[in-house]
Amino acid sequence: MAAMTSTSGNGRPLLNRRLAEFGTTIFAEMSALAVKTGAINLGQGFPDTDGPEEIREAAVRALRDGRGNQYPPGPGIPELRTAVAEHQRRQYGLSYDPDREVLVTAGATEAIAASLLALVEPGDEVIALEPYYDSYAASIALAGGKRVPVTLRPDAAEGRFRLDLDELRDAITPHTRLLLLNTPHNPTGTVLTRAELTEIAKLAVERDLLVVTDEVYEHLVFDDGDGTTHIPLASFPGMRERTVTIGSAGKTFSYTGWKVGWITSTPELVTAVRSAKQFLTYVSSGPFQYAIAEALALPDSYFASFREGMRAKRDLLSEGLTAAGFDVYRPAGTYFITTDIRPLGESDGFAFCRALPERVGVVAIPNAVFYDHREAGAPFVRFAFCKKDEVLAEAVSRLKSL
Secondary structure, eight states: OOOOOSBOTTSOBSSOGGGTTOOSOHHHHHHHHHHHHTOEEOSSOOOSSOOOHHHHHHHHHHHHTTSSSSOOOTTOOHHHHHHHHHHHHHHHOOOOOTTTSEEEESHHHHHHHHHHHHHOOTTOEEEEEESOOHHHHHHHHHTTOEEEEEEOEEETTTTEEEOOHHHHHHHOOTTEEEEEEESSOTTTOOOOOHHHHHHHHHHHHHHTOEEEEEOTTTTOBOOOSSOOOOOOGGGSTTTGGGEEEEEESHHHHTOGGGOOEEEEOOHHHHHHHHHHHTTTTSSOOHHHHHHHHHHTTSOHHHHHHHHHHHHHHHHHHHHHHHHTTOEEEOOSBSSEEEEEOGGGTOOOHHHHHHHHHHHHSEEOEEGGGGOSSHHHHTTEEEEEOOSOHHHHHHHHHHHTTO
16 A cells, blocks of 8 residues: 555545644653653643532442443533533532533543634634644634734833733724633733633623633632632623623643533533534543542632642742743743743754753743744743642752763
């Protein structure tokens, strides 16, 4: 049999042109480097310990009891949809009908893809905050949309990345269909403030835009005495009826492999997203849905303890990176730290990250992969701190040799 080539018999590329710019993800490349070199992997964002034992046992019970071993209902099991609705009410005072306004997905990644496939027509402009999670760009491309980045820019004085609201306003055109937002923001760790969200909401209402907001790190916001907190965009005037909010169990309960996510929105928007989602996975994560239904009902003390534990890890790695010579943008949320490598005499994040495993035995991610404007992200590198304390301490020790 002849070897497969990159083109078909008629000379056309095998890969759909919409995906031509997307190859193997940087996460696969860097994780492979970690395995090859035996380096500590602070690249990909997954914990190295499991979440609460009672939640794992809830999944085991569901498996043994035969719950979810066959296809669960298309929108998700009633227990989980009810738990999601109750979580939104308890945490944020938002009321959703579990039967008509909640949809369970195969993690947040499917929720993003299904939302954009459902809501974006070919040629529609989609504004996303740059740098952005790499699946955003791929999902916009799959939907045939035009990606319009609005760049979060580093503010060294404040030690954070800031949104320029004027730049966002200027990016909106008559062809803009949708704003794709992420707060808390991966990879910068920025948490949009009430003032920023208020202006975004006014813009969306004024320009009659749909909004898809990725809030998977909602329970990983660190109040460092400045009142920083997560505020759902759907809670602002005029936003509930135009916002698709995405949540996920993976980041909150440290079971990323279970791939349980969800959206909350109006019946009309949920129906639209479900129309696309049913032809992607149809259903997923059957027994795990029962476990996450129980997880969402955990007391507030769990969420507080989880957040404080992750804050301590953030501080451990932040201090170590500073001591190693990086400029550090200490995150207000998520479990990623963005650093500037220029104080180390470096300026190319790709070259730095590809050499780092051999140099000191640590893996990181170049932020430039999250940018359309690669030059804007060139000197920035992301480290994940969702690891055991002893792993972080060893990584810090190795990085100090730089």
